[in-house]
Amino acid sequence: MDAIEHLVAKHAATARRSCPSLEGKRITPHTLRHTCAMDFLRSGVDLSVIALWLGHESIETTQIYVHADLRLKEKAIARTRPSGLKPGRFRPDDALLGFLEKL
Numbered sequence: 001m002d003a004i005e006h007l008v009a010k011h012a013a014t015a016r017r018s019c020p021s022l023e024g025k026r027i028t029p030h031t032l033r034h035t036c037a038m039d040f041l042r043s044g045v046d047l048s049v050i051a052l053w054l055g056h057e058s059i060e061t062t063q064i065y066v067h068a069d070l071r072l073k074e075k076a077i078a079r080t081r082p083s084g085l086k087p088g089r090f091r092p093d094d095a096l097l098g099f100l101e102k103l
Helices: 003-018 029-042 047-054 059-068 070-080 094-102
Strands: none
Touching (some): 003 029, 029 070, 047 059
16 A cells, blocks of 8 residues: 555545445545546536646546536536526436337
């Protein structure tokens, strides 16, 4: 175990004592890296800047963060919704689901 892994494990153990929801969750340096990148994205930091910060060779590698964030997608969709409509999620009926399963 390297020094960074040791520090993350040490502090994760401390955090678990006051935050029981962390029990059973694997917390690694990569977890922190991913969380930080997602926070940057949600804060409006440009994807190319995040790619540079992460050291990704290509911005395409960083696209996974955009695809992983449902809140970001919902926010983008909300910007396209005509005013006056009640926000909500599409719930397909049984007929549509049956049709799609047959494809």
